[in-house]
Amino acid sequence: MTEVKAELVGNLWKIVVEVGQAVEEDDTLMILESMKMEIPITTPISGTVKEILVKEGEVVQEGRTVAIVE
Amino acid sequence: MPDESASAGLEQLTDDLHARRAKALAMGGEERVTQQHDKKKLTARERVSLLFDAGTFVELGMLAHQHSMTGGPTEPDRTPADGVVTGEGLIDGRRVYCAAYDFTVMAGSMGMVGEQKVARLRKRALLNRLPMVWLLDSAGARIQEAAGSTFAGSGALFYEQVQMSGVVPQVAAMLGPCAAGTAYIPGLADYVPMVKETSSMALGGARLVKAATGEETSDHAMGGSQIHCYISGVGDLEVDDDAACIAAAREFLSFLPSNNREMAPRRDTQDLRDRRIDDLGKLVPVNPRAAYDMRKVLKRLADDGHVFEIKPAWARNIVTAFVRFDGQSTGVVASQPMIKGGALDIDAADKAARFITLCDAFNVPLVFLQDVPGFIVGTEVEKQGIIRHGAKMLYAVSEATVPKVTVVLRKAYGAGYYVMCGRGYEPDALVAWPSAEISVMGPEGAVDIIFPKQIAAADDPSAARKEYIEAVRKTIDPYIAASWAFVDDIIDPADTRRVIIDALEGAATKRQRRVWRKHGVRPV
Known part of the structure; x- marks a missing residue:
């Protein structure tokens, strides 16, 4: 089980996966808007998306766990 | 008439020399060498031969060993080369000094004689303006020799490294532990590749940490490559094994001159200088x-x-x-x-x-x-x-x-x-x-700072903001920067x-x- 964390503070623009979806290492899970950039939040491991812990439009702080991949 | 007895005498003396050398080359003995290999680590001498171009290594101080500090008997057999292989050789044809700590001899701990050998290398590296490489696999200072207030005289190794900084390249290859104050060797070096799992560095080793603060940890957990190459930034590269670590040290040096008065070496290439990159x-x-x-x-x-x-x-x-x-x-x-x-x-x-x-x-x-x-x-x-x-x-x-x-x-x-x-x-x-896009900031940020009142006063603030953004965006244009010759x-x-x-x-x-x-x- 791996906690996927936001690397910097930003506005959570888009979630591109669903709970239960299979993902490969480095796949984009969601996209953060910060510093004038669309910054992908990727999964460090291959597996299944277990939980999504944020909502689109939410401001996410640096280091916050945004998803759990198993 | 040749004096036969004198010649036999010299032969005997030479045999004795070779026997002494063989002992030094055997390092800490077969058992310790096997233990070293079992840990997936090479010995100091294997590492040195990987570091230098074949046949170019000249060893200095091979016959040195520890001396008893307490007046007891000195045991040369226990401390071949006093736990550090030192010398010079060629890397890609250029001369480099190297100190390789030998973990099979008293855990590669830094004794007084060994330190004298390394000090001489540092001095030569600076005098001759040539790079220095440390192959680190050492428990740190040899406490048996160093405990007590004679410590007051120590520490020059770091002072000397600082004098070398920016004059000659310094590489600290991490091939095992590097505990306690000696972690400043990599701390002051220009390049620090680390072997995964086996290498570590920390200002205090795990046992010292336990004694000083009560914290339970291990050398690896505290100072392995997973810490220093990912979190602390003290390490420069995580590699899988000793050979890769030494290859990284060699490659690093290939990009640098031997000293600050020379130009970096050029290398021939077949790659075309005007190669276009269409993708x-x-x-x-x-x-x-x-x-x-x-x-x-x-x-x-x-x-x-x-x-x-x-x-x-x-x-x-x-x-x-x-x-x-x-x-x-x-x-x-x-x-x-x-x-x-x-x-x-x-x-x-x-x-x-x-x-x-x-x-x-x-x-x-x-x-x-x-x-x-x-x-x-x-x-x-x-x-x-x-x-x-x-x-x-x-x-x-x-x-x-x-x-x-x-x-x-x-x-x-x-x-x-x-x-x-x-x-x-x-x-x-x-x-x-x-x-x-060269600008003090993006158009969105700029508009919110420059025109907040105008936007708030507009009939449709959202539309007004977009208009202002578009207007500002037009001023962010590389041809404007080029037109001013910036x-x-x-x-x-x-x-x-x-x-x-x-x-x-x-x-x-x-x-x-x-x-x-x-x-x-x-x-x-």
Whole structure:
């Protein structure tokens, strides 16, 4: 089980996966808007998306766990 | 008549010499050597032969050993070479000094005689202006010799390393533990590759930590490559085994001259200097908000696609790497839009500042590839001291007198443009792609600061904001910067390699003098 964390503070623009979806290492899970950039939040491991812990439009702080991949 | 007895005497003496040498070459003995191999580690002597070109190593002080400090018997057999193999040899045909700590002899601990041997190497490295490599696998100071207040006389090893800094390249290859104060050897070195699992460094080893603070940890958990190459930034590269670590040390040196009075070595290449790169458009999205991997761009630009990254796993929002351009060793500082949008934070600033200083010290020209939305702003980074860290990068890029070439690919915003060698930092060439956006900030941010009242007073504030944004966006245009001659040229991205090579060659004779000072007051 791996906690996927936001690397910097930003506005959570888009979630591109669903709970239960299979993902490969480095796949984009969601996209953060910060510093004038669309910054992908990727999964460090291959597996299944277990939980999504944020909502689109939410401001996410640096280091916050945004998803759990198993 | 030859004197037969005298000749037999010399033979005997020579046999005795060879027997003594054989003992030294056997290191800590068969059992300890097996233990070393079982830990997936090579012995100090195997490492030395990997480091140097075959047959070039000349050992110094092989017959040294520990002496009893307490007046008891001295046991040369227990401490062959006093636990450190020292000498000189050639790496790619250039002379380099090396101290390889031998873990099979009293856990590679640093004794007085061994330290005297290494001190002599440091002295020679500085006198002869030649690089020094430490192959570290050591429990630290030999407490049996060092405990007590004779400690008052110690410490010169670090003082000497500081005197060597910026004069000769220093590499500390981490091949085992490097506990306690000796961790400052890598702390002061220019390059620190670390072997995964087996190497570690910490100011206090696990047992000392337990005694001092009660914290339970292990040397690996506290100071392994997973800490120093990913989190602390003390390590420069995590590698799988000893051979890869030593290969990294050799390659690092290949990009640097032997000392600060020489130029970095050139290497022949078959790669064409004017090679066009037509697929950069596919790698770099025109939408300035979209991310891409700058390392792929760099690979396309460099000779033979070869990139030697420094600290690839730490502060990944900036890429620092050695490459060659038409054979010329070059340091590259490149934004990495893939990570944190390429925005700069404290670690990225530290990483870049240190790399720029290294290149400048050893006459390695610098290329900056800009796609930077600026420094990260907000409460978190201010607590971390972003101003102080960002200032280090400003300082380093301002101080650097080597040839500097800047290419703006897309974004060049705010202080990000400055620290990545914008116009004010005297690049020898500053060129931009047609996609470049050079500005103090993006249009959205600018509008909210310049026109908040006008937007609030409008009938449709949202529409008004969009209009203002579009108006400001029109002022962010590389041709405006070119029309003021602030950028030297707008270039076809496919020609980037040729433009960089031409600019580096154009500045190759650069000699820049600064106002005399003892030294500046560098932000830390």
